[in-house]
Amino acid sequence: MSTNVTSADTSVHPPRPYQSYTYAYPHKTAYRELASESRPAPRLADLWAGESRQALSLYLHIPFCEVRCGFCNLFTRIGAPDGLTGRYLDALQRQAAAVREALGDARPPRFANAAFGGGTPTFLEAAELERLCDIAEREMGVDLRAVPLSVEASPSTATADRLAVLAERGATRLSLGVQSFVEEEARAAVRPQHRSDVEAALTRIREAAVPVLNIDLIYGIDGQTAASWRYSLDAALAWRPEEIYLYPLYIRPLTGLGRHTDPQAADRDWDGQRLRRYREGRDHLLSHGYEQVSMRMFRRSDAPPQGPDDYACQTDGMIGLGCGARSYTSRLHYSFDYAVSMREIRGIIDDYTTTEDFSHALHGRWVDEDEARRRHLLQSLLQAEGLPVAEYRLRFASDPYEDFPVELDLLAARGWLDSDRADRLRLSAEGLAHSDAIGPDFFSPAVRDAMAAYETK
Numbered sequence: 001m002s003t004n005v006t007s008a009d010t011s012v013h014p015p016r017p018y019q020s021y022t023y024a025y026p027h028k029t030a031y032r033e034l035a036s037e038s039r040p041a042p043r044l045a046d047l048w049a050g051e052s053r054q055a056l057s058l059y060l061h062i063p064f065c066e067v068r069c070g071f072c073n074l075f076t077r078i079g080a081p082d083g084l085t086g087r088y089l090d091a092l093q094r095q096a097a098a099v100r101e102a103l104g105d106a107r108p109p110r111f112a113n114a115a116f117g118g119g120t121p122t123f124l125e126a127a128e129l130e131r132l133c134d135i136a137e138r139e140m141g142v143d144l145r146a147v148p149l150s151v152e153a154s155p156s157t158a159t160a161d162r163l164a165v166l167a168e169r170g171a172t173r174l175s176l177g178v179q180s181f182v183e184e185e186a187r188a189a190v191r192p193q194h195r196s197d198v199e200a201a202l203t204r205i206r207e208a209a210v211p212v213l214n215i216d217l218i219y220g221i222d223g224q225t226a227a228s229w230r231y232s233l234d235a236a237l238a239w240r241p242e243e244i245y246l247y248p249l250y251i252r253p254l255t256g257l258g259r260h261t262d263p264q265a266a267d268r269d270w271d272g273q274r275l276r277r278y279r280e281g282r283d284h285l286l287s288h289g290y291e292q293v294s295m296r297m298f299r300r301s302d303a304p305p306q307g308p309d310d311y312a313c314q315t316d317g318m319i320g321l322g323c324g325a326r327s328y329t330s331r332l333h334y335s336f337d338y339a340v341s342m343r344e345i346r347g348i349i350d351d352y353t354t355t356e357d358f359s360h361a362l363h364g365r366w367v368d369e370d371e372a373r374r375r376h377l378l379q380s381l382l383q384a385e386g387l388p389v390a391e392y393r394l395r396f397a398s399d400p401y402e403d404f405p406v407e408l409d410l411l412a413a414r415g416w417l418d419s420d421r422a423d424r425l426r427l428s429a430e431g432l433a434h435s436d437a438i439g440p441d442f443f444s445p446a447v448r449d450a451m452a453a454y455e456t457k
């Protein structure tokens, strides 16, 4: 039986449930340097020339945190010595100006939503957050008060003055990483934080009156039990957050936890434990007035409507600024170099802050018609609503059952497809629970090979 993403698992026996979080396809580990001996790096002006720019997403990445949590493999570094945040914002401004110039004035971009992610965007001080908003508005031309604006924060950096700036500039969603309301669990995840600090941050966020509060929680932490998981869920529910994300813990190479654990040795007991916590968490939230949007995301049924989920937009057209941010055109997904180890990340950020010429895409992956189909299918199928078959037919002039017969038969054989609706391809409840096993089955051989060949650094 296959336990990794390098070969399709065609047995009807369930594969390991926690293989890969498919929030973006192709994964960044399948990106490569775009320039070669035969081909120079593509110019942004050429890449964007024929692209629709009516409903773009804007993403600004802030790669700084106060600590490096033991589970985290996101592109971020600890602290920012010697005015690094100022130099980073200078570079962000140069990059924004270059992207805006590449888009040209004939068809100015229109943005459907914006997000500040990280790392921890609220690591920036209030005046720096003002500047970040100015860059988005003045350089990119987005009206932050007119579109949904989502911002990630950690408890200790969600200070009243920073939240006030964000609320005033138009933030509609504030996502707080809590992970666990139990201090021993936070410590076990190498996320040192006091419960009282978390509660104080939640009070400040509610006082700032940002319309949507999201709370991130993690299950599968060492020492976590059904009772302590329920305790964290109830502590989150006490705030009636508009959204809650439940993340299964992943232990990845080169992270703090990964250095002390063999990630390949993640055993079936742990799989079973995470599946139990998932089901308990899902059922608890469903019985408290929440709807399931995807395996990880739950939304309070009476929450104000928001724009599309940041990570779940099937359409192309994302402009990412900052190192660590991805950009998507219909033909190319691109970013800067990617790393997990602190030393490599520091080097990439230093290079970024000294870059003057942002007119070319350096790292990425070309997305052909076959990859576009896979991407469209994955990003719809892994949502609770599923894939409207007519939408797929309209975009690709083909049928998903003809394009992916083996993969879809396998899902049906495992009982992971909901057969109620002929007009929609939708996962069953157990299918949704196994989203992280389903995603990899739809990766193309070329993407699997590239991911397998990627050397974590």
Ligand SMILES: C[S@@+](CC[C@H](N)C(=O)[O-])C[C@H]1O[C@@H](n2cnc3c(N)ncnc32)[C@H](O)[C@@H]1O
Residues within 6 Å of the ligand: 065, 071, 072, 073, 074, 117, 118, 119, 120, 152, 153, 154, 155, 175, 176, 177, 178, 179, 216, 217, 218, 247, 248, 249, 250, 251, 252
């Ligand atoms: C950018 S952080 C959120 C904001 C802020 N940096 C913080 O941690 O408070 C993204 C979220 O991804 C989740 N996450 C990251 N790595 C994870 C892992 N290895 N396993 C489970 N969840 C993870 C965490 O819940 C985390 O809050």
Ligand code: SF4
Residues within 6 Å of the ligand: 064, 065, 066, 067, 068, 069, 072, 073, 074, 076, 118, 119, 120, 154, 177
């Ligand atoms: S989980 Fe959040 S605070 Fe912790 S290292 Fe990752 S991005 Fe930073």
